[in-house]
Amino acid sequence: MPGPPPVVGEPNAVDLDLPAFVADLTASDLVGLYRDMVLVRRFDEEATSLQRQGELGLWASLRGQEAAQVGSGRALGAQDMAFPSYREHGVAWCRGVDPAAILAIFRGTSLGGWDPDEHGFALYSIVVGAQTLHAAGYAMGMARDHSEGAAIVYFGDGASSEGDVNEAFGWASVFGTPLVFFCQNNQWAISEPARRQSRTEIFHRATGFGFPSVRVDGNDVLACLAVTRWALATARAGRGPVLIEALTYRMGAHTTADDPSRYQTAEQLERWRQLDPLDRLRTHLRAAGHLDDHLERRLALESDTLAQDLRVRCQALPDPDPMVLFDHVQVTDNALVTAQRAAFIAARGDAPDDIDGLADDSTAGNGSTGGGSGSTGGSSTGADGRDVGDREGTVVAGEWHGSRAAW
Amino acid sequence: MVTGGVATGAAARGGVVTGQPAGSGEVHTGGRAATGASPASSGAVPGESGPPTPITLAKALNLGLHAAMAADPKVIVMGEDVGTLGGVFRVTDGLQREFGEARVIDTPLAESAIIGTAIGLAMRGYRPVCEIQFDGFVYPAFDQIVSQLAKLHYRSAGRIRLPVTIRIPFGGGIGAVEHHSESPEAYFCHTAGLKVVACSNPHDAHHMIQQAIHSDDPVIFLEPKRRYWEKAVVDQRPLADLASDTADTAGGADGLHRSVVVRAGSDATLVGYGPTVRTCLDAADVSATDDDRSLEVIDLRSLSPLDLGPVLDSVRRTGRLVVVHEAPSNVSVSAEVAARVTEEAFYSLEAPVLRVTGFDTPYPPARLEDHYLPDVDRILDAVDRSFAF
Numbered sequence: 121m122p123g124p125p126p127v128v129g130e131p132n133a134v135d136l137d138l139p140a141f142v143a144d145l146t147a148s149d150l151v152g153l154y155r156d157m158v159l160v161r162r163f164d165e166e167a168t169s170l171q172r173q174g175e176l177g178l179w180a181s182l183r184g185q186e187a188a189q190v191g192s193g194r195a196l197g198a199q200d201m202a203f204p205s206y207r208e209h210g211v212a213w214c215r216g217v218d219p220a221a222i223l224a225i226f227r228g229t230s231l232g233g234w235d236p237d238e239h240g241f242a243l244y245s246i247v248v249g250a251q252t253l254h255a256a257g258y259a260m261g262m263a264r265d266h267s268e269g270a271a272i273v274y275f276g277d278g279a280s281s282e283g284d285v286n287e288a289f290g291w292a293s294v295f296g297t298p299l300v301f302f303c304q305n306n307q308w309a310i311s312e313p314a315r316r317q318s319r320t321e322i323f324h325r326a327t328g329f330g331f332p333s334v335r336v337d338g339n340d341v342l343a344c345l346a347v348t349r350w351a352l353a354t355a356r357a358g359r360g361p362v363l364i365e366a367l368t369y370r371m372g373a374h375t376t377a378d379d380p381s382r383y384q385t386a387e388q389l390e391r392w393r394q395l396d397p398l399d400r401l402r403t404h405l406r407a408a409g410h411l412d413d414h415l416e417r418r419l420a421l422e423s424d425t426l427a428q429d430l431r432v433r434c435q436a437l438p439d440p441d442p443m444v445l446f447d448h449v450q451v452t453d454n455a456l457v458t459a460q461r462a463a464f465i466a467a468r469g470d471a472p473d474d475i476d477g478l479a480d481d482s483t484a485g486n487g488s489t490g491g492g493s494g495s496t497g498g499s500s501t502g503a504d505g506r507d508v509g510d511r512e513g514t515v516v517a518g519e520w521h522g523s524r525a526a527w
Numbered sequence: 528m529v530t531g532g533v534a535t536g537a538a539a540r541g542g543v544v545t546g547q548p549a550g551s552g553e554v555h556t557g558g559r560a561a562t563g564a565s566p567a568s569s570g571a572v573p574g575e576s577g578p579p580t581p582i583t584l585a586k587a588l589n590l591g592l593h594a595a596m597a598a599d600p601k602v603i604v605m606g607e608d609v610g611t612l613g614g615v616f617r618v619t620d621g622l623q624r625e626f627g628e629a630r631v632i633d634t635p636l637a638e639s640a641i642i643g644t645a646i647g648l649a650m651r652g653y654r655p656v657c658e659i660q661f662d663g664f665v666y667p668a669f670d671q672i673v674s675q676l677a678k679l680h681y682r683s684a685g686r687i688r689l690p691v692t693i694r695i696p697f698g699g700g701i702g703a704v705e706h707h708s709e710s711p712e713a714y715f716c717h718t719a720g721l722k723v724v725a726c727s728n729p730h731d732a733h734h735m736i737q738q739a740i741h742s743d744d745p746v747i748f749l750e751p752k753r754r755y756w757e758k759a760v761v762d763q764r765p766l767a768d769l770a771s772d773t774a775d776t777a778g779g780a781d782g783l784h785r786s787v788v789v790r791a792g793s794d795a796t797l798v799g800y801g802p803t804v805r806t807c808l809d810a811a812d813v814s815a816t817d818d819d820r821s822l823e824v825i826d827l828r829s830l831s832p833l834d835l836g837p838v839l840d841s842v843r844r845t846g847r848l849v850v851v852h853e854a855p856s857n858v859s860v861s862a863e864v865a866a867r868v869t870e871e872a873f874y875s876l877e878a879p880v881l882r883v884t885g886f887d888t889p890y891p892p893a894r895l896e897d898h899y900l901p902d903v904d905r906i907l908d909a910v911d912r913s914f915a916f
Contacts, residue, residue, distance in 0.1 A: 230684075231681065231682040231683075231684075232682045232683045232684055232686070233684075235686055236650070236683070236686070236687065237686075242650070243679070243682055243683060243687075245675075247670055247674050247675070250643065250670060250671065250674065250675055252643075253639065253640050253642075253643025253644050253646070253647065253671065254643055254644070254646045254647040254650065254675070255647060256640070256643070256644050256647060257643065257644030257645060257646060257647020257648040257649075257650075257651070258647035258648070258650055258651050259647070260644060260647070260648060260651075261647065261648045261650075261651025261652065261653055262651065264629065264651075264653075265651065265652075283639060283667070284639055284640070284643060284670075284671075287635070287637040287639055287640035287643070288640065288643070290635055290637065290640075291634075291635055291637065291640045291644060294635060447684070447685070448680055448681050448683075448684055448685035449680075449681055449719050449720055450680065450720060450722070450744045451680065451685075451688055451742075451743040451744050452742070452743065452744055454832045455832055455834075456832050456833070457719075
């Protein structure tokens with residue numbers, strides 16, 4: 121919140137009463153968190169299969185990081201804004217992003233695919249660490265707008281070495297922005313272990329930048345939920361940024377193009393498998409009597425339905441209309457792109473029906489530079505004045521939302 | 528079409544009042560920045576009446592920024608030393624006093640963060656105007672500019688608009704140390720999603736900065752730092768009140784992405800932008816006096832997108848074209864102009880398109896920069912070679 125200069129540099133959160141931050145959770149809430157994790161894992165498994173079967177070009181699996189993502193994602197309110205990296209499928213789920221829109225990115229039919237404002241979830245960011253600065257700026261804007269929300273930005277242990285992340289630490293700190301840095305330390309930056317990124321613990325870095333931090337068991341969904349709730353409350357209260365380091369493990373490969381057997385031992389993987397976040401919550405829920413065979417069967421059925429639905433919708437994702445190539449390069453028209461589009465249309469020789477409304481007034485501006493004909497195409501099918509900017513990408517708008525529906 | 532009329536174009540844009548004798552070639556302004564002389568410290572202030580007073584290019588920018596901030600509360604100025612100090616060239620002088628620390632932000636020395644956070648602010652509905660202190664300091668922000676700022680509109684299928692203006696004092700000629708004299712425009716012209724413009728005179732500077740800020744696209748706004756001290760009368764009426772002579776501008780001044788003829792001629796065409804427009808005008812003066820040649824001079828103003836209409840019109844009349852910039856030649860703006868003119872006006876050309884540019888070397892020590900920078904002699908030599916074909 122704006123007002124007096126923010127008091128940053130709160131002592132590290134060693135005395136946090138974390139259980140108080142999740143004391144309100146009912147049995148249904150706990151089961152809901154488990155459901156989230158089960159469904160997200162199933163989504164992830166299905167995506168991996170789709171890649172293996174040639175339906176996706178690539179997939180970055182979140183296996184092992186479900187608790188960190190669902191726990192933190194479920195801490196967010198409607199007024200908050202999340203900035204993901206490219207593995208935050210679980211957070212996307214919590215923000216109601218259609219999983220098929222994520223599949224579209226990895227299938228190669230879209231670069232983005234959802235409305236960041238609608239979901240409070242920015243687009244995936246593939247350049248490692250770049251999104252931390254966007255989040256810092258966005259959070260500055262939230263404070264100026266007297267927003268009651270905060271921003272949260274996701275990044276990994278590898279990203280912690282990037283200049284942008286360190287610039288974001290400094291920036292958020294000196295301006296006291298309402299921003300939660302959520303580092304999922306999954307132990308690996310592709311093949312490089314976390315110790316190659318830093319000789320200190322990552323969460324210790326916040327001290328040098330002058331803001332509080334906490335390390336949390338990233339495979340404990342309740343701990344992640346609690347600590348993120350605390351951090352968001354701190355940020356929303358105008359006390360500046362917080363760094364959370366969620367210690368977790370990337371159970372799968374970096375992406376489907378990776379071979380972890382070249383750098384990861386079986387013993388290491390097995391040790392972390394024993395700490396599987398889904399198993400841990402399941403054990404707790406079974407012991408507490410919140411989860412029985414009947415509920416588990418229903419959940420398995422729901423998972424199967426989700427996977428089947430996503431498979432069908434993924435395979436049905438059409439290749440974009442080639443004309444999309446030229447859309448939204450800039451807000452205002454660019455004569456060069458307009459001319460290239462016109463030449464592209466002319467070179468394809470499509471039937472006018474197919475390109476109706478797409479050719480622009482190619483005689484304006486600087487003429488053709490594409491297509492090799494030296495002509496601007498001569499097509500005038502855009503004479504109906506249709507605004508080509510109205511055509512959006514081809515990501516299907518599905519009905520599936522990662523809501524915490526009661527069942 | 529020649530915007531603004533050939534005969535009056537230059538005078539109307541105030542591009543001819545410089546205090547420099549015609550044909551004198553380059554005026555070495557080295558040391559002015561170092562001694563703290565403020566190019567923006569003189570000239571008219573908003574609301575002042577009386578006879579028009581010539582103001583410097585830096586002051587014209589300052590007043591343009593002032594006008595943009597007054598017109599839209601979402602406009603934020605951010606950069607290193609832009610607040611209390613008013614910028615190292617004083618282009619933001621007085622803005623923080625007028626609009627407060629919340630809107631004129633002295634940032635950490637982190638160029639990537641300046642652009643990266645501006646992206647976040649723009650996503651939140653703000654209209655940031657970032658200052659990169661010197662051309663050679665823009666590279667730490669390169670990823671944020673070319674991979675994020677330029678591409679997010681496309682990545683989001685048009686959902687995200689990033690009206691971010693990046694002001695960069697560019698070019699040499701002030702006797703500066705390394706990294707303070709470079710011309711990085713080609714990097715940004717090569718990137719889809721960015722618009723790149725360069726002002727060359729006070730009048731354009733005043734209006735183009737407001738148009739850039741008004742643009743819903745990201746704009747790289749290049750300021751010819753060795754021309755900061757040049758003076759001209761600037762029409763400071765609001766953009767909307769100026770008579771429009773082009774169709775595509777929200778205000779009345781020349782459209783942001785229009786090139787203009789700043790000196791009419793009939794024998795050959797000189798094309799420049801930013802600091803070399805003055806050099807081209809000086810060369811045309813000398814050529815008229817010494818060689819009895821009538822050289823037309825065109826200020827590109829917009830480097831991406833290029834507006835080659837006036838250039839093509841001119842070349843179709845003159846048949847000869849020389850393109851001048853300080854940046855190195857290899858894969859440069861002049862290379863693009865040459866290629867496009869050759870494609871579009873091949874049969875009008877009496878000679879190959881020739882170029883006068885900085886050398887394809889790193890920018891040299893300042894004591895050598897007069898050899899590096901295009902000057903009147905090199906331009907006229909190119910004109911001679913064009914006529915020799």
